[in-house]
Amino acid sequence: GAGVSQTPSNKVTEKGKYVELRCDPISGHTALYWYRQSLGQGPEFLIYFQGTGAADDSGLPNDRFFAVRPEGSVSTLKIQRTERGDSAVYLCASSLIAGTGELFFGEGSRLTVL
């Protein structure tokens, strides 16, 4: 497709379960970002990939969160032992130029942890 695609759009899980969220960026965009948006807040940075490598993972809140991008395109955000506080909309964005280029966002994956 033409835009950033995120799946699933909605995920409801139980506390303690493992979750994977997928992002398919715009073709040719080497920069990929994960953000998290809680209700009434702006997007909060989690991790940035340039190609296959995580160039900046300083926003990951703890070691339960992990993300990969093995072939430099699709990325998966993985959350282990989910907690109720992990409930949020997880946003993926891609960019042609890291740093100064505009980000193109997907519609997000809404995660609800019961």
Place this chain on the structure above:
Amino acid sequence: AQSVAQPEDQVNVAEGNPLTVKCTYSVSGNPYLFWYVQYPNRGLQFLLKYITGDNLVKGSYGFEAEFNKSQTSFHLKKPSALVSDSALYFCAVRDSVPNSGYALNFGKGTSLLVTP
């Protein structure tokens, strides 16, 4: 450290009137500044950016923003508001200082309501 502030949770304006959504920032070096809009149940969309050059930046849908270094501001403006402009607006900043990372820091957002 880099940060951005949007002092207004909500801005109300009548259709046809000019609108301003405020944003101030804090960075160590020079800022890269962005505005994004989020319509209900939609992803964030890029409106405009300031990287360098002319302080007045024009963007999508008739929006513009003025970079003011002395006031560390980057307010979003439009001369004549439309009802369809009603949405959530986010200001974002990134520091140009080397090794400051590539993450954009977003404000908490300002809800714009344009009434007929």
